[in-house]
Amino acid sequence: MSDTNKTPRVALLTGGSRGIGAAIRNELEARAIRVVAPSSNDLNLASPASIESYFSGPGKRPFDVLVNNAGINVLNAIDAIDTATWEQMVQIDLTAPLRLIQHVVPAMQAKRYGRIVNISSIFSLVTRERRGAYSAVKSGLNGLTRTAAVEFGPHGILVNAVCPGYVATELTTKNNSPQELSRIADTIPLRRLAEPLEIARLVAFLCSEENSYLTGQTVAVDGGLLCV
Template identity: 35%
Template structure:
């Protein structure tokens, strides 16, 4: 088992990519601490023999409490910053409070959790930080200004942390997938259809997959297996990277 005796804290673990990562990590022997705002992740944690901590990552105090509770359960060896949300709006119509909330969840909360879990990783001279970013950490699309700004920032944070902690045996990488078959993407499809005034099938074909060489959505399990590799000792020489799983989107 590749992650035997390792403890992994995974945010946004109730569905989609986070759920898939939790299942793959459990298969490989990791002890799990699962976070989500929705309480249904508690059932997943129980099924996988892990612990569930409910926390709202849009609240900085709640993020601090999550980190404190996780560290009380034992050192966190692997941190997976996966929690996400989306809002579709033109820049000039974007609500400022929503902008701030999006950046808190997608960028500031990962910074906080990295900050709080790093000291123990440094002391043990081993750690893995995996930030689930997005293809939109590398490129832009209209109507997603907060999401894209946060994901670009997350890549910058990933690179900076990697440079600061490499001497301690800690790696920090980002995974940048194109559209993954998750509940969040399903909601994006509906939002874009309304914003653009086109059918949902057209959103998938003409917006999401138009630049891609491989014309399908990515499955959550594909991202999870990549996260497993980055969390393992086999990836000890990889850090500060944006690992792209983009169906050929950025090959153009």
């Protein structure tokens, strides 16, 4: 399905190289939304200087859609979280999405149209051991999402967070052993992990003109995990 606009909408997508981001890229393109997905070399979210430099060059163009998808999840018990890891996670998972929103919103306001989706996590809503930093930054992202929806709603900009459960990507296999994943799958009502496409379909809807009234929400896509 494609948006009906004559000029194609243009989306800025982070973390489009693999995993959930690669699936989002495909789904947006299937809706005739043009996707700009800079590599982490061209837009390194760990580096405030790289963000500023990107938006004074290729990122200067107006975007209709922003998907803050890139993220990292370094596992540590709370008493073992060191300052460097904490600051890196805050920078990539929380500060960078804020900065990107600040850069893209003026053009959206001028057009009176925008769609922003922040990829959060079910660990923003519940948690488990060694997710202290991840839970903190993703919960922060939900709060940022809600405030952005309130501030930018009058300008026609809709802002939502999508909270995936366990998705079959490199991030998940890095952080969970096969035995752990099998045990986790048994606790999910649908009895399996999500495929990236199953997250991407919702993101593409939220990024499209079809979504005309859903804003400020944090939507869990978790196979029912949060119900049990």
